[in-house]
Amino acid sequence: xxxxxxxxxxxxxxxxxxxxxxxxxxxxxxxxxxxxxxxxxxxxxxxxxxxxxxxxxxxxxxxxxxxxxxxxxxxxxxxxxxxxxxxxxxxxxxxxxxxxxxxxxxxxxxxxxxxxxxxxxxxxxxxxxxxxxxxxxxxxxxxxxxxxxxxxxxxxxxxxxxxxxxxxxxxxxxxxxxx
Numbered sequence: 001x002x003x004x005x006x007x008x009x010x011x012x013x014x015x016x017x018x019x020x021x022x023x024x025x026x027x028x029x030x031x032x033x034x035x036x037x038x039x040x041x042x043x044x045x046x047x048x049x050x051x052x053x054x055x056x057x058x059x060x061x062x063x064x065x066x067x068x069x070x071x072x073x074x075x076x077x078x079x080x081x082x083x084x085x086x087x088x089x090x091x092x093x094x095x096x097x098x099x100x101x102x103x104x105x106x107x108x109x110x111x112x113x114x115x116x117x118x119x120x121x122x123x124x125x126x127x128x129x130x131x132x133x134x135x136x137x138x139x140x141x142x143x144x145x146x147x148x149x150x151x152x153x154x155x156x157x158x159x160x161x162x163x164x165x166x167x168x169x170x171x172x173x174x175x176x177x178x179x
Contacts, residue, residue, distance in 0.1 A: 024059070025080035027073045027087055031097055035069040035153060036118035037062055039101065041109020045142035047082040056082050058141075060104050062112075071097065086142070094170040095157055102149045106133050108141040114149070121151045148177040 039062035047054045059074040075083045090100035105112050119127070126147060133147070148154050154174055161171050 023077070024074040025077045025083060027075075027083055029071045029087065029091070029097065031069040031071065032067075033069065033153070034064045034066060035062065035098065035101060035150060036064060036115035037101065037105065037112050037150075038064060039104060039109065039112040041104075041111040043104060043108025043141040045082075045086055045140050047085070054079075054082070055140075056086075058083065060108055060141075062101055062104070064115075071101065090144075094161065094166045095154060095174050098150055098153065098157075099144050102147070103141050103143065103145040105149060106130065106145045107139045107143055110134050118150060118152065122149065146177065148174075151178060154178060 041060050043060050044055055044057045056079045061072040063070045073083055090096040158171055158174055
């Protein structure tokens with residue numbers, strides 16, 4: 001695994017940094033609000049092609065700032081289309097990018113730092129379930145996480161959803177994550 005990572009990612013990232021090659025495909029999204037987590041790490045997702053299931057490894061980053069959050073995903077250039085499809089699958093849904101970040105936190109990397117005030121809003125039983133879920137390695141970051149980690153953020157978005165023509169079933173799905 002270490003040799004595969006070195007050959008696939010480290011050398012390509014170095015090529016990016018030194019300007020001597022194509023390197024990695026970088027996808028970046030800016031969300032117009034601050035999401036209360038910093039994240040850096042490595043995860044994987046699967047893409048089903050007609051004859052094979054391909055495992056895509058990705059470098060993940062989430063950078064919160066006072067008025068926005070930058071989300072980045074880096075994959076080998078050959079996997080650029082799969083990464084775009086992955087991001088767009090989440091981005092099309094109400095609170096999809098928030099769900100994607102929560103998924104990265106649980107099914108991607110465990111290298112994240114949540115604002116303590118955001119963590120305190122989560123009921124104790126769900127906090128424990130979140131911590132237990134991190135240890136469950138049956139899922140990749142292609143499996144959307146079914147619980148809320150950003151309760152206050154989610155509640156505010158749900159309040160505003162009717163004014164943004166969000167489908168009622170999507171609102172209900174997001175409310176269910178708060179239980």
